[in-house]
Amino acid sequence: MAKIEVRNLTKVFGKRPKPALDMLKEKKSKDEILEKTGLTVGVNRATFDVNEGEVFVIMGLSGSGKSTLVRLLNRLIDPTDGQIQIEGDDLAKMDDNALREVRRKHMSMVFQKFGLFPFRTILQNVEYGLEVQGIAKEERREKAMKSLALVGLQGYEDQFPDQLSGGMQQRVGLARALANDPDVLLMDEAFSALDPLIRKDMQDELLDLQSSMQKTIIFITHDLDEALRIGDRIMIMKDGAVVQIGSPEDILMHPADDYVRRFVEDVDRSKVYTAENIMTRPETVNMEKEGTRVALQRMRKADISSIYVVNRTRQLQGIIHAGDIAEAVNRDESDITPYVQKDVPTCRLDTPMHDLFNLSSTSHVPIAVLGENDKLAGIVIRSKILAALSGEEVNTSE
Known part of the structure; x- marks a missing residue:
């Protein structure tokens, strides 16, 4: 709105x-x-x-x-x-x-130059706008003290501006702007x-x-x-x-x-991009209704060596690999459950890209990106991280 x-x-x-x-x-x-x-x-x-x-x-x-x-x-x-x-x-x-x-x-404004009155205490500086409005002394003191507490300056109300560091003076300016809510x-x-x-x-x-x-x-x-x-x-x-x-x-x-x-x-894009920005759509198999043959066919069609396993609500259950599933098919087994490996690197949608580096460098499989209720939202592959770092436009439709 x-x-x-x-x-x-x-x-x-x-x-x-x-x-x-x-x-x-x-x-x-x-x-x-x-x-x-x-x-x-x-x-x-x-x-x-x-x-x-x-x-x-x-x-x-x-x-x-x-x-x-x-x-x-x-x-x-x-x-x-x-x-x-x-x-x-x-x-x-x-x-x-x-x-x-x-x-x-x-509407209140905070300027680059703090604009504090040097001969007024910190409390009196924060009260100033309220004083101009004609607000009673006790009420404006209460509001100013609350505002100082918000910016972490409780205990400094009787100091003068030149007794405070530059950062603290800017906090006073912010407190003054916040005092009238x-x-x-x-x-x-x-x-x-x-x-x-x-x-x-x-x-x-x-x-x-x-x-x-x-x-x-x-x-x-x-x-x-x-x-x-x-x-x-x-x-x-x-x-x-x-x-x-x-x-x-x-x-x-x-x-x-x-x-x-x-x-x-x-x-430094690694501090701005998140997993959601660089993830791609994963190939999945539903362990509750699909078996080894469906999983193997899906991997062959996508030309991938592993596939992520989810349940009916798309919650991540793990990953299975083509070699294991091919052997299971040769033995005429249909259940994929025994072959699900749960040790899958995961992250959240809002995980910053720089936090994905270690996960990516130590894992042989892409990172699974989890959304609400641990639903599998996507995967992050190493090449996407490198492409994002190099400044290439990220295409998440793959």
């Missing part, structure tokens, strides 16, 4: 933007418009939805329009054209009073100023918080690894325009153009 619906959202910087708007409709580029009109296109007819409870990452290089876009979403910058619908209300058309109410109660959290390069290790800790912190809060989060970054790590979906921008929207796997597996392809070419 869409929490935010954005349609043809456009920002042109400069007076009298109509010539630029007309040129955008004619598919003219940002550079052409600047050259002919002197106007700068910040965002070019962006259209997308953000689902309730998802982490929606907007990314791109410097000048791509991502930070301008997030400021349009809460009207820190007024749009030139287009719609920003939040649960049916168009922010682009709201008057100042209605917009102020949305910002106070439904917003529906939507906007995060503009929130972790970019942090050291790499602290940045990873903050990403983990955000994911842990999101698992319990289920906020709608729009996260701006220029770092693809960060986008892949935290995003449910990613939107890539270039020159103010939306280039591609998709899940991390979609972006890696099916880049829309050379621009996106250059973005993803150096990504």
